[in-house]
Amino acid sequence: MSTRRPGGRTAIVKAKAFEAARALAVEQGLHNVTMPEIAKRAGVAPTSLYRRWGDVGSLLMEMAVERLNETFPLPDEGTLVADLTLWARRIAAGLNADTEVNFFHVLLATTAMSSETRHHVLAPRLEQLDAMLGRARLRGESAPEADSVIDHLIAPLYMRSVLGMPLDDRYADKLVRTLLETMTA
Amino acid sequence: MSTRRPGGRTAIVKAKAFEAARALAVEQGLHNVTMPEIAKRAGVAPTSLYRRWGDVGSLLMEMAVERLNETFPLPDEGTLVADLTLWARRIAAGLNADTEVNFFHVLLATTAMSSETRHHVLAPRLEQLDAMLGRARLRGESAPEADSVIDHLIAPLYMRSVLGMPLDDRYADKLVRTLLETMTA
DNA sequence: GCGTTAAAGCAAATATATTCACTTTAAGGT
DNA sequence: ACCTTAAAGTGAATATATTTGCTTTAACGC
Numbered sequence: 001m002s003t004r005r006p007g008g009r010t011a012i013v014k015a016k017a018f019e020a021a022r023a024l025a026v027e028q029g030l031h032n033v034t035m036p037e038i039a040k041r042a043g044v045a046p047t048s049l050y051r052r053w054g055d056v057g058s059l060l061m062e063m064a065v066e067r068l069n070e071t072f073p074l075p076d077e078g079t080l081v082a083d084l085t086l087w088a089r090r091i092a093a094g095l096n097a098d099t100e101v102n103f104f105h106v107l108l109a110t111t112a113m114s115s116e117t118r119h120h121v122l123a124p125r126l127e128q129l130d131a132m133l134g135r136a137r138l139r140g141e142s143a144p145e146a147d148s149v150i151d152h153l154i155a156p157l158y159m160r161s162v163l164g165m166p167l168d169d170r171y172a173d174k175l176v177r178t179l180l181e182t183m184t185a
Numbered sequence: 186m187s188t189r190r191p192g193g194r195t196a197i198v199k200a201k202a203f204e205a206a207r208a209l210a211v212e213q214g215l216h217n218v219t220m221p222e223i224a225k226r227a228g229v230a231p232t233s234l235y236r237r238w239g240d241v242g243s244l245l246m247e248m249a250v251e252r253l254n255e256t257f258p259l260p261d262e263g264t265l266v267a268d269l270t271l272w273a274r275r276i277a278a279g280l281n282a283d284t285e286v287n288f289f290h291v292l293l294a295t296t297a298m299s300s301e302t303r304h305h306v307l308a309p310r311l312e313q314l315d316a317m318l319g320r321a322r323l324r325g326e327s328a329p330e331a332d333s334v335i336d337h338l339i340a341p342l343y344m345r346s347v348l349g350m351p352l353d354d355r356y357a358d359k360l361v362r363t364l365l366e367t368m369t370a
Numbered sequence: 371g372c373g374t375t376a377a378a379g380c381a382a383a384t385a386t387a388t389t390c391a392c393t394t395t396a397a398g399g400t
Numbered sequence: 401a402c403c404t405t406a407a408a409g410t411g412a413a414t415a416t417a418t419t420t421g422c423t424t425t426a427a428c429g430c
Contacts, residue, residue, distance in 0.1 A: 003374095003375085003376080003427090003428065003429075004376080004428095006427090007427055007428075008426070008427055008428095009377075009378070009425080009426065009427075010376085010377065010378085010427080013377085013378070031216075031242065031294065031295070034416085034417070035417070035418080036416075036417065036418090044378080044379085045378065045379045045380070046417085046418085047378080047379070047380080047418095047419085047420095048377075048378050048379070050417095050418065050419075051377080051378085052377085052378095055418095057216065104293075104347065105293055107347060108289075108290055108293040108294060108347060109216065109293060109294055110216070115349050118348070118349050119349065122348060122349075147350075150341075150344060150345075150348070150350075151337075151340075151341035151344070151345070151360070152336075152337060152341065152363075154344065155336075155340035155341045155343070155344035155345075156335075156336035156337065156340045158340070158344065159335060159336070159339065159340035159343065159344065160335075160336070160340075162289065162292065162293060163303070163307060163335070164300050164303050164304065164307075165332075165335075175336070178337075178367060181367075182363060182366075182367055188397090188398065188399075188404095188405085188406075189398095189406080191397090192396095192397055192398075193396075193397060194395080194396065194397075194407075194408070195397085195406085195407065195408085198407085198408070219386085219387070220387070220388080221386075221387065221388090229408080229409085230408065230409045230410075231387085231388085232388095232389085232390090232408080232409070232410080233407075233408050233409070235387095235388065235389075236407080236408085237407085237408095240388095
């Protein structure tokens with residue numbers, strides 16, 4: 001039988017590879033990260049990385065998804081304003097941090113991505129967002145559509161990061177306010 | 186003396202290289218485009234490309250900027266709604282077109298870009314936007330800040346393209362409406 | 371613990387990108 | 401037309417990424 005063996009060494013290689021990839025990405029930019037470099041920094045054999053991930057793009061993508069879920073879990077604070085505010089602030093902080101990879105940069109940098117892959121990666125997040133908005137509605141709050149949140153909260157945050165415009169809590173809060181006002185209007 | 190010679194052959198090489206780069210980018214994705222491939226398709230020597238642009242990223246970036254300015258000049262239609270609507274619809278159409286490179290994809294894919302380079306590339310566009318909004322104000326119309334246009338018109342369009350969400354004229358129009366309403370509110 | 375074998379490591383082969391030293395072509399000034 | 405030389409081309413050298421075949425290690429089931 002073919003039994004998987006995700007424990008011990010395998011897990012260690014993955015952790016070391018992801019950490020090396022993250023570090024290299026923030027130090028020298030996503031598109032300068034290569035398999036041999038990751039392998040060297042992680043202290044593992046390049047062959048192991050090629051075998052498991054095929055190419056740098058896939059490795060970076062998996063790393064970024066894992067990090068996204070660990071670092072930016074969708075909040076559940078009891079009110080929608082609180083949830084949105086916390087989430088927006090966290091994203092702003094992450095985009096500012098120079099130890100963090102920008103998830104959307106990775107999404108774009110690893111572009112070969114078929115629409116299936118993209119969907120596979122994004123769908124769970126979208127579900128979490130829907131869940132967050134659903135909870136708000138169950139509490140009797142009025143909540144915007146998920147699409148509106150993407151359009152007027154997430155999109156501006158990432159766009160500003162891409163354009164090199166400053167991002168802070170005040171700005172994040174303003175986006176939340178605009179989003180909720182537009183909805184009631 | 187060192188006199189430049191941008192005419193004749195030099196211009197032809199540039200045109201052929203840009204066209205080859207565009208075609209390859211839309212066919213196989215930005216990150217699969219290589220110098221040797223561009224050279225082959227363009228029918229020019231790889232050395233010429235390396236000498237002139239240094240690396241693929243710079244070549245793609247220059248190509249994308251040139252295309253952006255040719256394909257999406259900022260409109261001047263006489264009213265702000267008309268300007269914004271036309272612009273938004275053009276961007277939506279460009280993002281849908283499978284013969285067109287997505288400028289922001291390039292901006293991100295060629296990430297090594299220093300903030301100076303980024304500024305250098307984006308500043309002219311920002312000025313054009315400011316000019317467009319300025320014209321509206323001179324006509325006595327009330328116009329949003331350039332930042333708002335970026336946050337609530339440009340950002341959603343590109344974000345939806347990245348996420349693989351559908352983009353059409355109706356959606357573009359809706360964004361324009363929301364933008365102008367939010368402003369007056 | 372022990373055996374099986376998934377997954378890592380190693381070394382060498384191959385493919386691909388990039389640079390270098392040099393030659394040829396033709397743009398722009400006279 | 402003719403010179404000068406910027407810019408393109410050529411072929412070979414080098415560097416770097418990727419693949420391949422084989423060996424070693426150690427995770428998981430008994």
